[in-house]
Amino acid sequence: MTDARPAEHANELSKIDKTRFCVAFFVFSFAWMLALRIVAAVLLPQRLADIAPDSKDAIFGVLNSATALASLISNLVVGNMSDRTRSIFGRRTPWIASGGIVAGISLFLIGILPDGVSIGISYCISMVGLNMMIAPVIASLSDRIPEDMRGTMSAFISAGTLFGSALGQIVGAQFITLQLPGFIASGVAMGLSGVLAVVFWPKEKSSKDMPKEKVDFKGIIMSFRPPTKGARDFWLAFIGRSLLLFSYYMILNYQLYILQDYIGQSVEDSAATISTMSLVLMVVSLISALSAGPISDKIGRRKIPVVAASVLLAIGYALPWLMHNALGMILFSAIGGFGYGMYGSVDQALNVDVLPNEEEAGKDLGILNIATTLGQMVGPIVTSAIVVATGSYGLVFPTAIVMVALACIFILMIKKVK
Template sequence: MSDVTSIAAPKTLSKADTVRFCAAFLIFNLCWMLGLQIVAAVLLPQRLADIAPDSKDAIFGVLNSATALASLVSNLVVGNLSDRTRSIFGRRSPWIASGGVIAGISLFLIGILPDGATIGVSYCVAMVGLNMMIAPIVASLADRIPDNMRGTMSAFISAGTLVGSSLGQIVGALFITTQVPGFILAGIVMGISGLAAVIVWPRERSSKDMPEVKGSLKDLLASFRPPTHGARDFWLAFVGRSLLLFSYYMILNYQLYILQDYIGQTTEESAATISTMSLVLMVVSLISALAAGPISDKIGRRKIPVVIASLLLAIGYALPWLLQSPLGMILFSAIGGFGYGMYGSVDQALNVDVLPNEEEAGKDLGILNIATTLGQMVGPIVTSAIVVATGSYGLVFPTAIVLVALACVFIMMIKKVK
């Protein structure tokens, strides 16, 4: 662990600390994604379909726009403030623990609120709480993890996220006709994710002895400025990450509607297909994520997994477009999921590698994490806009293919990372 008077990452970790960090990153990401996907991928779309069947796509798009904005602002603000936090519990841990409680309560409330407006407010608060956890967790990669182990840690982050996503869809499908217990479970799992992280990983040392960041309100506001000097690779990574995640979540977050409205399945049939897709996705993405990250560390390369992942994602997007069947969506989960797991395994490591100034890791990684938020929230907005404009999902898949190809181009332009 790093010295409290220094923000530089340690050169090495003990075996015990390595295991605890791996476990903490895995458990944290599994839990928050499990809770979120129970709601975002299944229960929220179905709830909107129940209360507003004629305008569900438009409402879902508006909700995603609002939560994207809430996530964008909170990720940047919390990343910056966690850099400045001085407490006996460290800089990151207080934000992580409290964010889980806020996110868990507000995620549960979505299941009992009566209309789209109040659901939207609660969903936005949930995203604020979620980003109170994610921004400090990712910043810890820069100040607590050696640079030659970041690919491995990123693999555990990705594995937890992917398994949590798959399990969330499976669990959500089980509650599709009895939704309130599903929302309760989602809130509980989300709430314990932050607490689990700070308990499992090696205790963060007190930051009270670190030099305080002093200055006026004007100085504080100025500290939120995005990096500019030596930040070319940083912004290429931001754009590439955003585009790739746009493409993936265009389909993933709309899979229920795609199965029902594009392929023609009933509610029960679509729930069964989502369960199958999720099992497939969980297996293939776990294998690719846990394999690609350590291999990336060993060979010292980040770009090769990105190129392979982009190709696999493009193939995965094409299959449901060409087949227009449940099999096409299952193959999307298999091939696209393997590619996404491979990309996710080096994603956070690549982000840390392109930081222009590690002294501002929390703030700058908060900006890069906005790309994740934008992908998860704006991707479905793009899908919603296409469906509302054309009345069909036919153009969603080729649009996703174009976006992932562009993402690969931007990431390959990065010079700092091999």
């Protein structure tokens, strides 16, 4: 078993520390997501369309799957290793600061590498660096944040992520015909995300004097074992999160291609539509994320926002399917984005609440974050398979609706949270 965590938080945080945590979580989430969406949502798919127009869908699906697998492994490993890290800077801080540098450099390199293989390798390295930051940051919710403030902190994480996602698409669209400056901007933003996080939040206590485990091969292998005792709710949360993100990334990662190949827009028109969608998403997601989390803390409920979010996401998925035009995609951003903001605002708080053993928070949250990776990995694979098999995006939307409905059912089955 991992050593007992340090007593990082008391029953209440001071107002200054609470503010610093809110700012740190928001800035971190905003910066890394801004960087990633500049590339993933616009510049990378457009670059693939430029260099391999006849196989762009298949290549993009493979790249998304490869990077998701890299994320899956690195998130689990880093979460575990950060639990065991002993340094004067604490358990989480060294990983967060260094991860940003790795992710930033490799994300920039995607813009200058010449072929799909080298682009894929650099993209995977970037995901490793990104998860060197994300896994410890999320684990800090358990280490350092009192239970009755986790919804609020989760809301700031969600708001930063959604705001960064929306703005990233806007910025990316501006560089769709002149891509290198966009890749430079994304690399810089990614590199700064980890540094700014540890600058803004209260200094983490040293873990240097914490008891150390005896390190042997068997102990290392056993430390990665998934939780089993009292873990029913943990696994329900895992399945629910996987299915919900599965549904969302089926559409999110293919917005540009949906606009160009399903709606029938040109490159320039699709870039303009993505900018409009992103502005809408920026407004609605900030409103929903920053309101639902604190409300969840106040009423002591996590499931109500999840049910509302699932309904809104299903409606958002249905609109492009039924309307088959750019307005349908814009309404997807408005209604689906509001729902996803609601879900995101309580997502991490719910994950921390269902942990079977908070002493192994980094490792177990790493396992839960595999759900994110599975969603990012399986969603694009299914979308790519549907498009290849049918020649259309028409079946993507009803499939996403079924997935989000199943996700809601699994989360409602959780007993530990209300």
